[in-house]
Amino acid sequence: MVSTGEIGGEARRYANKVMADSNLAIVMLDRYDLEKITRCAASIIDAFEREALHAMRLKTLDLDA
Numbered sequence: 420m421v422s423t424g425e426i427g428g429e430a431r432r433y434a435n436k437v438m439a440d441s442n443l444a445i446v447m448l449d450r451y452d453l454e455k456i457t458r459c460a461a462s463i464i465d466a467f468e469r470e471a472l473h474a475m476r477l478k479t480l481d482l483d484a
Contacts (some may be wrong), residue, residue: 420447442476
């Protein structure tokens, strides 16, 4: 998901639910990310890493269940 503005809380909550309940990962890039990428293309790596870590935190296995 890419936005030239901000990504709203409802969209983030929905994406988090989808990621937690499925094998999908949703990458969200907003205006701040796009501005950084425009200045330095390599910064896209930081944005993808941040989003991957977020998805992994949502998908941690509950081994105590």
